Amino acid sequence: MLRIPCPHCGLRDEIEFRYRGDATRARPAAGAGLPAYTAYVFDRDNPLGWHVEWWLHVAGCRRLLKVVRHTATHEIAAVLAPQDPLRLPPQEGS
Amino acid sequence: MSETPTPPAPMAPPERASSGRYSLGRLLYEGLTGQRGWTRAWAKPEPRARYRVVIVGGGGHGLATAYYLATHFGVRDVAVLERGPIGLGNVGRNTTIVRSNYFLPENIAFYEFSLKLWEGLEQALNFNAMVSQRGALNLFHTEAQRDLLTRRANQMRLLGVDNEALSPGDVKSLVPLVDLDNGRFPVLGGFLQRRGGTVRHDAVAWGYARGASAAGVDIIEHCEVTGMRREGGRVTGVETRRGFVGADCVCLAVAGHSSRLAAMADVTLPIETHVLQAFVSEAVKPLIDVVVTYGAGHFYVSQSDKGGLVFGGTIDGYNTYGQRGTLPVAEEVAASAVTLLPALARLRVLRQWGGVMDMTMDGSPIISQLPPAGLVMNGGWCYGGFKAIPAGGFTTAHLIARGEPHPLAAHLSLARFAAGRTMDEHGIGPFPYAH
Amino acid sequence: MPGPRRIGGGLLTSGGEPVNFRFDGRAFQGLAGDTLASALLACGVRVLGRSFKYHRPRGALTCGPEEPCALVDVISGDAREPNRPATTLALHEGLVAESQNRRPSLRFDLLAVNDLLGRFLPAGFYYKTFMSPAWAWERLYEPLIRRAAGLGRLAARVDEHGTPAETVHDHCDVLVVGAGAAGLSAAARLGAGGLRVLLAEADTVLGGGTLLSERWDPWREERVASLAGFATLRVLPRTTVLGAYGHGVYGLLERLAEPQRERFGGLTERLRIVRTRRVLLATGALERPVAFPGNDRPGVMLAGAALAYLRRYGVAVGERPAFFVNSDEAYESAFALHAAGVRCAALVDVRRTSPAAERARALGIPVHAGCVIARVFGRGGVRAVTVAARDGGRHVRVAADALLVSGGFTPVTALATQLGARLAWRGAIAAFVSELTGAAGATAGAARGVFGLAAAAGDGARAAALVAAQLGVTLPPDVSPAPPQDAAQGPLEALWEVPGRGKAFVDLQNDVTADDVRLARREGYEHLEHMKRYTTHGMATDQGKSGGLLGAAVLAAARDVPIEEVGQLRPRPYYEPVPFAALAGPEVRGHYRPKRRLPLHEWHESAGATFINAGLWLRPLVYGGAGWEPVLAEARAVRVGVGLTDVSSLGKIDVQGRGAAAFLDFVYANTFSTLPVGRARYGIMLREDGMLFDDGTTSRLAPEHFLITTTTANAAAVLEHLEFHREAHARHLEVAFTDVGDQWAQFALAGPRSREVASAVVTEPDLSNGAFPFMAAAAATIAGVSGRLFRISFSGELAYELAVPARQARSVWAALLAAGESCGLRPYGLDALNTLRIEKGHVTAAELNGNTSARDLGFERMLKKDGDFIGRALSERPALLGPGRLQLVGVRPVDRTRRLRNGMQLVVRAAPTTSLGYVTSCTPSVQLEGWVGLALLADGRSRLGTRVLGSSLIHGELEELEIVSPHFIDPENQRVRS
Amino acid sequence: MSAPEAIASGVRLARVELEVREWIAFDEPSLRRYASGAGIELAAPQRLHVAADCVTLSIRPARWLLLRAGGTTGAADSPVPSAVGACVELSSSLAAFLLSGPGAREVLARGCRLDLDTRVFPAGSAAATLMAQVAVTLGALAGGFLLLTPASTARHFEEWLTATARPFGVRAAGTLTFQELSGDRSL
């Protein structure tokens, strides 16, 4: 079970949060065209390794968090605010 | 979309299996001679330098694709490369439910084709996979659910696929342990597909492997694919832990690892990898005779022939490659179980595990040519690809051998996302973690 | 003292009262403190069950929860709880237990014929036969197999209160698992450091292996007593750690002691979810058997188990036991039994020499060094054994009534492996260890191969210091008494199998033999996980705790590879099988999901409402009576007079801030920035893939203040959607959302006479059509309560929605009813509401089904021409604009006496199997004759005026339908503006 | 042998009558100034502040719940200037309970996943979390736990709490007024 250290509420069980998926894909500008939007909405890197993802703390502060989590070990390297710049740990292997 | 076709017959009967035919007579003979005569169910050859077709992934779909290529499409120069032992991926860890009760007519036809193939599989493979058409029951608890399932059943019946509506009383007599009232979401009825049921999961992998091996396919275990070689925009083979293996066509059948393999050819897929968990209880004498799916929470259950209740719930809901079980899902699944079947309260759960699945953005699979020439994929099976193994293997073999999609799988192309032809059974949208 | 084999006091039974119980219908007596197994063994009962496949008689192999064989059904009234290990089942007065998997009786079991036919039933035989004819599987073979398989029989007594259950959440700095020498010393050290410690021990008593040695009694008692002195340390006896779940989370199963059960309403086990910073695994090691022919006969038992029966319960499991061992540790049993006056028939040691053998000889125990057990006599219980020299030659038959076996000790590594620790082979103990390192915690004692009690105690202290240091705590000096010294031990000699004729078992519960393992290998199932699945080795209720490694070793020998290459079976939760009830916790049945109740729930109840589940809400469906008649009467009241309905479950979101209008333009497909203050507008939201997500009216209460209403079903999802998109994509906009769904009760007052009623209760604003037109929204005083008034209509009639704080709902509702009495005002439920909206052609969840676009439902004119909004780009994908889309239409049976059904498929006669769409909502009409419905139909708008067939094959119905506009009443929208 | 874990007994469950508003800061320093001008002390993050006429709770960044006696008006009622922030009336939206007595922590441990140990969650702490599947805002007072929960699931929550507290000898303690809460000056 994940325990996510919310910067506002402290360490909380995963059931308090709502997952919102990959946080690395930037929403294309209006008018960027279909291919850009198709890639944005559907394509995912889906890495085995560090993954940057959105979690909304619905049962706590209701803030949106950007969590850097390892998809195999589930280790959490960082929990950031949406506007924070990313510091991604190095992906091991290829 | 019209009625589903009947399964085709093999081009030529498979070559005599190297492991010999399995039969009662042989069992008796071996019993008298100390079981000395049994040999490997599938050969364990060294990889050759090149094959016409290399299939990556020795799970259900990879092995079935190889089997049908060799037995139905005359393509025998085939290798299946599996990073570990075959059959320990999702095919070896699922809740074994087979059925064809889907919403979208294209999907019904595809899964019905699969069900028809299941129905003759053991005889074709000469391997008892315990295809058990014990019936798959979906319960409903609200009128809105009833309406949706009515729509589904009517759609299935239009296509000639069996499905019938059950009253609460019918449900009770089929599954006496069900608490129709259950205090919160009473059972208002059910829909039963009698031809649905379960299949012994491991036997599916082993049976297809044995059949494919006998037909000339090389099944190469402990041979992880680590890279993809391309020349002039065309995939020409794969790098493996045991060296390079060339191929005219590389087919990915790696389930939860589809994104990683596709990335080796610079393809990004509309897929996220999520864990689905399953559980088994202690073995007890017969309790539940059909597959039961609860409609007010995440829980479905059947009883294995060994006596354990095999059951599961929903995905954890966040990307993961960890094949682990978690507590919140266990709590939710058990709470659903005790609510629907309160008699289970004192039965003990024995084991909990997980499998990593390729969840697509619309919840339907992908059987498709990928952008680089020479690369094909069978994947995106989400949590429902076990039942699809025969049809997935057959239609993928068709795509490889004929160079064009099988009509029953044409709707599963990768292009559907950009085109706006997504196959979203439940209308959930591009949120794989919510499918 | 009851039972001929009871020869002494026993740690747990001394001073115990006699306890009466029944096993297989026979009355017995044991002592308080006994388990079922110890009591039966004391009475000389050796056969406790039948095996899974061959139905061989079996006794107890162990004295603990790892028991593979002695499983029983526990019976109370008409309830049966299956597969309870007799070895841990606490005896209580009146206990009734039955052996399992035998028919008709334990003594005579028909299916024991399987044992004779065993040669024809090797591992995996069922994959090779029963294939034809295809129909015979379900009808013949499978039912037979199912009946033969399975162990115990579950029968439940289900009463309305259900099975009590409880989940407790715990937090600590260090979870210490196991209270043996290592765990006890570790916990005490950590407690002394002031850390928050939870010490979990599966056993009913603390001490682990120290319980087996009298010499250790003082040390153990002192340590256990010392634990009570630490304010931050809690001890959980009878508590098994079930699994490690990552992030410091562990699942524990606590069995309540008898006196606690009553207080908790009959609760027997509770689930504990522990969150800890570190774990200290002191889970010890388990003794393992050896494979030799007849190693499953009743009376064959692990040597340590025999010692445990003696020490814990004062029971000698045999009068003349023989031993078969490969290490000095195992001699402890022989010494203890000898000291208790039990004569040892033979002590067979595979090793040629060892210090312990010398000591045994000195005591007069007949030691057969360099020998093995070649054969066991006695089907229903050991009578004699054959001792054979390892180098061949000499064979002697020795009479014995028990055979106590030790093949060495296997460290318990399950939790460490789940935490990702690597397995390492240790030749000296012939076992894998897996040591936890790093941030998760540490392993101590026998669990990491440190055998010997004093060594384990010392190792516990070492691990405690390590973990404390990781947590930044330096432990005070250790002032605990020194433990007794360990005796010098000779080396163990690995011994897995004694070849010979006859079945030599590696998994005693699933009846897997060493030959089965070799057969699996020959057939290519040579990977351990393949062998496991092919033979079912390690898949029984004990999960191979005692025999798992044995099977792996036999496989390694067959493959002729070192065992390191084969490995050990993958351990998964649950370390001990856990009842569904305990996992489920209390939120089951009536409490499975919270019930959301409307502010007027009690009023609806008293008015005779039938409630339905709408998500978590309980909503009134209709007031009084079944069938369509009361529904249509309610709906008719709205069409001709006035009706009142409770729509409080609609989602309501308060939106404020300078960026509110701009943000709404971004999340809605239509425009809200142009909405004047005091007006409401119908809005549609799309998902980013261009499909419809939700709809509802949104009102502008002030320039920077809006109120969104959502559908009941999507209330939470819409709020999350807003919050997510604001923070992810629109942080530049100042806007705040607050869920006010529960704050406001909301009522729809609808019908041509609604203004009359409204005017009687609304003192402000002026309700004249000019002053308060269709789609007006304003603060209002309603029956003296300050609330909000909206002129919106779902029914298609002149209507108002009145919102008041939920606490005032009762009084306002009553005032409305009173005001409406003269107009014949009628409360109406969800069904009537549905009838009204279908007639009007308004959509709900049935049409907003996640696969429909704005264009499909006829909303294309609402889509903004300019500006970005969520879903814009992908709503223009080619197939969504092209032909063939399912579009919203109305349908009516041509024969007005025929009915429609939700989920009816639409086809044409020329292509009767091709679905063109389906009916989404339907109702008998109050306005028109017969049934009306909404449907999604391929290119539906171009088919208006044509006919299709409505096909509900599951009902055997095929109806001719006309395709009409979905707006059955007032398509010009006159009434709502009247 | 170690004695079975001694479980503290004795809990009281009362409903509390409160008026509730939420203040939202668009400009936090200004809102703070505005509040102190109105004589209201806004609690620090994850804390609760008790004053005679108004209890404030902070569980969301830039937001405060203001609790005061039922039927009264005061500074907490004044509309927040829109340049500074916003306010939302929630009195009907939330039901309030006070769970007190030596067994209160044990009872809450049967549904609350947070660590409520006094060293971790001392009086004056506040948190939003889930219990029995519903949202609960939790405040630790010296005399017990204040529990705020959505009105529509308040009955479900109360039933759950009562059933859970039964083995601990729960006593229903009627309805408390705000004064009885804010009289808790021991913070």
Ligand SMILES: Cc1cc2nc3c(=O)[nH]c(=O)nc-3n(C[C@H](O)[C@H](O)[C@H](O)COP(=O)(O)OP(=O)(O)OC[C@H]3O[C@@H](n4cnc5c(N)ncnc54)[C@H](O)[C@@H]3O)c2cc1C
């Ligand atoms: C718990 C659970 C329950 C389920 N229940 C059902 C159900 O009841 N009914 C149903 O229809 N479906 C069910 N499913 C889904 C179904 O199991 C899967 O969709 C299906 O098995 C996937 O196809 P597969 O068998 O080919 O996959 P897998 O068996 O996972 O095969 C993929 C193979 O690829 C190999 N591989 C991966 N990477 C590489 C590489 N780099 N090189 C070489 N090989 C590689 C893997 O080792 C694996 O063996 C369930 C799944 C799970 C996890």
Ligand SMILES: NC(=O)c1ccc[n+]([C@@H]2O[C@H](COP(=O)([O-])OP(=O)(O)OC[C@H]3O[C@@H](n4cnc5c(N)ncnc54)[C@H](O)[C@@H]3O)[C@@H](O)[C@H]2O)c1
């Ligand atoms: N040469 C030897 O004498 C020899 C050899 C092997 C093992 N041993 C044993 O090794 C022990 C060394 O002491 P130790 O403290 O390391 O081990 P231990 O066996 O004494 O204690 C381990 C304890 O952990 C408990 N436990 C195991 N898994 C658990 C779980 N999941 N949840 C809760 N409790 C669990 C067990 O019930 C047991 O009481 C001695 O007791 C000795 O008998 C001795």
Ligand SMILES: Cc1cc2nc3c(=O)[nH]c(=O)nc-3n(C[C@H](O)[C@H](O)[C@H](O)COP(=O)(O)O)c2cc1C
């Ligand atoms: C249908 C089915 C039935 C199973 N029955 C049992 C069982 O009776 N006993 C058991 O220990 N495991 C059983 N398992 C679980 C397997 O032991 C194993 O956990 C699972 O296949 C996943 O593999 P893994 O745990 O090695 O990752 C079963 C699995 C499946 C899919």
Ligand SMILES: [Zn+2]
């Ligand atoms: Zn938070």
